[in-house]
Structures are given as C-alpha cells and as structure tokens.
Amino acid sequence: MASPATSIGNVACKPSALQAIVFEAPRQLQILDQLLLPFESVYVPIRNLEDGHRAIRTMQVRGAPAIAIVGVLALVVDALNSNRPVAPTAVGPFLTYIDDSIKYLLTSRPTAVNLFEATNRLTRHLENVAAAGTDVDGLKAALLAYGEAMLTQDIKDNRRIGRYGAEYILSGGHTPVHDGNQADPARSWSVLTHCNTGALATAGWGTALGIIRSLHAAVNSDNEHGHFQAYCTETRPYLQGSRLTAYELVHDGIPATLITDSMVSALLATHRIDAVVVGADRVTANGDTANKIGTYQLAIAARYHGVPMIVAAPTTSIDLGRRSGAEIEIEERPQEELLAVTGRVTLCGTPEAQGEEENVDASLPATTKYRMPLAAPGIQAWNPSFDVTPAALIDAIVTELGVVTKNAQGEFDLAGFIQTRRAE
Numbered sequence: 348m349a350s351p352a353t354s355i356g357n358v359a360c361k362p363s364a365l366q367a368i369v370f371e372a373p374r375q376l377q378i379l380d381q382l383l384l385p386f387e388s389v390y391v392p393i394r395n396l397e398d399g400h401r402a403i404r405t406m407q408v409r410g411a412p413a414i415a416i417v418g419v420l421a422l423v424v425d426a427l428n429s430n431r432p433v434a435p436t437a438v439g440p441f442l443t444y445i446d447d448s449i450k451y452l453l454t455s456r457p458t459a460v461n462l463f464e465a466t467n468r469l470t471r472h473l474e475n476v477a478a479a480g481t482d483v484d485g486l487k488a489a490l491l492a493y494g495e496a497m498l499t500q501d502i503k504d505n506r507r508i509g510r511y512g513a514e515y516i517l518s519g520g521h522t523p524v525h526d527g528n529q530a531d532p533a534r535s536w537s538v539l540t541h542c543n544t545g546a547l548a549t550a551g552w553g554t555a556l557g558i559i560r561s562l563h564a565a566v567n568s569d570n571e572h573g574h575f576q577a578y579c580t581e582t583r584p585y586l587q588g589s590r591l592t593a594y595e596l597v598h599d600g601i602p603a604t605l606i607t608d609s610m611v612s613a614l615l616a617t618h619r620i621d622a623v624v625v626g627a628d629r630v631t632a633n634g635d636t637a638n639k640i641g642t643y644q645l646a647i648a649a650r651y652h653g654v655p656m657i658v659a660a661p662t663t664s665i666d667l668g669r670r671s672g673a674e675i676e677i678e679e680r681p682q683e684e685l686l687a688v689t690g691r692v693t694l695c696g697t698p699e700a701q702g703e704e705e706n707v708d709a710s711l712p713a714t715t716k717y718r719m720p721l722a723a724p725g726i727q728a729w730n731p732s733f734d735v736t737p738a739a740l741i742d743a744i745v746t747e748l749g750v751v752t753k754n755a756q757g758e759f760d761l762a763g764f765i766q767t768r769r770a771e
C-alpha cells in the first residue's frame with residue numbers, strides 16, 4: 348500500500364498516507380484515488396481541467412474543502428500547461444477562459460459550496476489584478492499564488508477548528524451526558540462522527556475529524572488517566588467512514604470503534620457519547636446544514652438522547668447567500684453506487700498474495716477489478732448524497748473564527764458572528 352515517491356517543492360519526498368492532494372508548483376498536481384483506499388494507495392495525475400472535473404465527479408477526490416482546492420489547482424495546471432497551451436495570451440480572452448473554465452468545473456458536483464465560494468473569490472481577485480494593469484503572465488502568477496494559498500490556509504483553518512471544537516467540548520460548553528463529573532479531567536471522553544471529514548477531505552488535519560484529533564491530543568496530554576474514544580459510522584453507500592475515517596483514525600493511533608449507520612441510536616442510548624461531531628458541505632445563513640446523507644437522522648437521534656450535535660464548518664463552507672436549507676440543491680448520485688461495491692482485489696493465486704511461494708499462477712493479474720452486487724437484480728435505488736439538518740437540531744457550529752452558538756431567540760446569527768470576528 349506504499350504511496351509512490353514524489354517530489355514536493357523540488358524536495359524528493361513521499362506524501363503521507365493521508366495526503367489527499369500533492370501539488371508541486373507550478374504544474375504537477377496529483378490526487379490520492381480515494382475510490383481505492385484503504386487497500387490501495389494510488390496517486391493520479393491531474394493534468395488539466397477535464398482530469399480535475401472527472402476526479403471530483405467520480406469522487407476519486409471528495410470532501411467539500413478538497414473539492415474546492417483540487418478544482419482551483421486543476422485550473423492552475425490547465426492555465427500554466429506549457430505542453431498544450433490552452434490559455435489565451437491576451438488579458439481579456441484569458442479572463443473569459445477563466446470564467447468558462449469555472450463554469451465547467453462547477454458542473455462536477457452541486458451541493459458543497461466551497462468550490463463555488465473559492466472560484467467566486469478567484470474571479471474577483473483576477474479582475475482586480477487585471478484592473479491594476481497586469482499582463483497574462485501576471486494573471487497566471489496571481490492564479491498560481493491563489494491556488495497555493497488555498498492549501499496552506501485550509502490547514503490553518505482546520506487546526507483552529509480543531510482547537511476551538513476541542514475546547515468547547517472539554518469546557519462543558521454543552522450538557523454532558525456522562526454520569527461523570529464534567530470537572531474531572533480524568534474522565535473518559537467519547538465522540539461519534541459521520542462520513543469522512545479528515546485529512547482525506549481537506550488539505551490536512553480535517554474539520555470534524557480535526558476536532559477529534561485535537562480532542563484526543565488534549566485528553567491524552569492533560570493527564571494519563573484520561574481516555575478518548577472515537578466512534579465512526581460506515582456511511583453507506585460510498586463508505587467514507589469504514590474506508591476513510593477508520594483508515595485515518597487507525598493511522599493516527601486514535602482509539603476508535605466502527606459502527607453501522609443503523610447502530611447510531613442504540614449507541615447513543617448507552618449514554619457513553621459526549622457529542623456528535625460532523626462536517627458540512629453547505630451551511631446556510633440560518634444554520635441549516637447540508638452534509639452527508641444520514642446526518643439528519645443522526646441529529647434527530649442525538650436530540651432525542653440529549654447528546655450535543657456539533658457541526659464543524661470553515662467559513663468557506665458557509666453560504667450566507669442562501670437563507671435556509673430549502674434552497675440547497677441535493678446531489679443525487681448513480682443508483683449503481685448503492686446497488687454494488689466495486690474496487691480491485693489481489694487474487695489469491697498471484698505472487699503478491701502468496702509472497703515467495705512457488706505454487707503461484709504468475710499468469711494471473713496482480714489485481715483485478717471487481718463488481719460485487721449487493722441488491723436483488725432489477726430493484727431501483729434512491730441515492731441522495733446529502734441531506735439537510737435543520738438548525739433547530741444543531742447545538743453549535745465550529746468555525747476557524749470560533750464557536751457559533753444560538754442567541755436568545757434560539758437562532759444562529761452566522762453573518763453577525765463572522766462580521767464581528769473578522770473585524771476584531
């Protein structure tokens with residue numbers, strides 16, 4: 348499962364097993380093919396817009412922040428591609444090429460707001476650079492700098508989200524469900540999460556999984572008695588939980604337990620869960636949150652059992668232009684993703700599977716693609732990739748600017764919070 352060695356910034360190195368995006372400026376972009384994880388770690392080159400669109404559409408790369416970063420970097424490598432120059436050499440046509448490219452990229456997946464938000468800011472930025480009187484090379488340099496900045500800013504934001512979220516949970520910012528004394532630092536802590544919101548969904552660290560990383564570090568550093576346990580759901584049908592989040596938690600050595608999506612209420616009924624922490628694809632102005640399918644029923648179960656429901660969302664996932672979740676387009680994906688599982692397996696008769704044993708059939712392919720049907724032939728399937736959790740079922744929204752809780756009217760004032768924090 349070793350990742351291929353590659354260079355980053357002219358330094359030969361090997362990406363960490365969890366590095367979803369590898370960018371060597373100005374034009375070498377690779378993404379970790381998440382359709383093959385955790386059993387194969389394969390990096391796929393993104394050489395142009397079409398490669399980027401396909402990787403996002405097929406979910407080789409996924410996660411709201413990662414989608415935005417790969418989308419913009421695919422535009423960078425397309426615009427700076429010297430092998431097949433496609434970008435116009437005059438400023439006006441170059442800006443038109445950027446606009447047309449963005450419109451194409453935005454057809455990849457509709458629900459997560461991050462790519463829309465990032466490309467809106469990019470368009471305004473390049474227009475300002477052009478108005479300042481630059482040539483196309485200046486615009487290309489600005490585009491490259493913008494894409495590189497997204498990588499570093501996302502990790503900074505996620506570290507802040509992790510810290511704010513961990514502090515909020517440890518400080519009793521909510522009513523603990525544990526019988527234990529909130530003030531007792533030696534007590535155990537358990538958090539349930541859904542889907543994958545970690546390094547594989549971002550440029551690194553993660554959002555909700557970033558909070559789990561920070562919470563685990565805080566509990567284990569404050570005292571040797573504290574114990575932290577993460578629980579993650581499988582997250583059917585793509586299995587972001589059992590394939591990706593479990594992979595990240597095991598990689599980091601964080602005690603973790605996998606459950607099926609159908610076990611959520613039974614687990615919450617044990618009263619061992621301190622908080623449910625999930626990510627977000629699009630949070631509207633009132634706090635309604637589009638996230639992976641299954642989040643809504645998780646929130647219902649959490650509310651029923653008195654467990655705080657916490658959404659981790661960088662401000663790049665907050666869409667103040669939409670008043671409520673009713674305005675969010677929910678992506679429906681191919682039925683096939685629910686009706687079967689596909690992937691690659693190493694055949695038991697091949698050298699890879701048998702090590703050095705003699706009696707292997709070398710004529711067999713080392714790995715072979717498979718499709719395993721899971722449902723009765725002929726059945727139809729409904730496969731919405733997201734659902735919307737109403738703000739009424741959410742207790743806190745953790746951003747890189749801090750934790751947003753409800754006002755005296757029981758509402759989130761996200762616009763006011765963001766404006767105030769950014770003015771500080």
Ligand SMILES: CSC[C@H]1O[C@H](OP(=O)(O)O)[C@H](O)[C@@H]1O
Pocket residue numbers: 409410411412542543544545548549554555587625626627628638639640732
């Ligand atoms: C920080 S990732 C946010 C969000 O994206 C995931 O969706 P997908 O795997 O379909 O791209 C999931 O909803 C995560 O919570």
